[in-house]
Amino acid sequence: MHCYNHQTKEAIGLCRHCFKGLCQECCQKNEDFLVCSENCAQKVSEIEEMNERAKNIYGIGKYASKRHFPLSVVLYLCMGVLFISLGVSDLILYHVSLSNYDIFFISFGVLCLLFSLLAWRRTSKIGIIL
Numbered sequence: 001m002h003c004y005n006h007q008t009k010e011a012i013g014l015c016r017h018c019f020k021g022l023c024q025e026c027c028q029k030n031e032d033f034l035v036c037s038e039n040c041a042q043k044v045s046e047i048e049e050m051n052e053r054a055k056n057i058y059g060i061g062k063y064a065s066k067r068h069f070p071l072s073v074v075l076y077l078c079m080g081v082l083f084i085s086l087g088v089s090d091l092i093l094y095h096v097s098l099s100n101y102d103i104f105f106i107s108f109g110v111l112c113l114l115f116s117l118l119a120w121r122r123t124s125k126i127g128i129i130l
């Protein structure tokens with residue numbers, strides 16, 4: 001394979017981004033890979049950064065140990081417990097029978113618990129930690 005810019009010279013490697021053959025003269029050494037231009041170096045570092053963020057989100061490699069319970073699930077769970085206990089304590093303390101407030105609080109709490117379950121099922125299916 002010959003250099004993309006110098007047809008007579010033998011290529012020593014490929015640009016990491018555009019995969020053009022590069023000779024010694026044409027390649028810019030960039031950390032541990034070859035690139036043909038600043039533009040390609042920029043593109044490569046963008047892709048590397050994207051990969052790194054994706055690994056963090058999906059809990060891959062060094063981020064595997066960082067895996068935790070998704071925040072949305074915890075949030076909905078807390079809201080559910082809070083509203084149900086508000087409704088129930090209001091019912092116990094001030095009312096003998098169910099008032100509209102109690103019904104609202106308890107049903108909203110149940111809804112939150114349902115959202116929590118849905119969020120948990122969804123995140124565990126996709127594998128995203130958010």
Ligand SMILES: [Zn+2]
Pocket residue numbers: 015016017018019020035036037040
């Ligand atoms: Zn290139």
Ligand SMILES: [Zn+2]
Pocket residue numbers: 003004005006009022023024025026
């Ligand atoms: Zn060249």
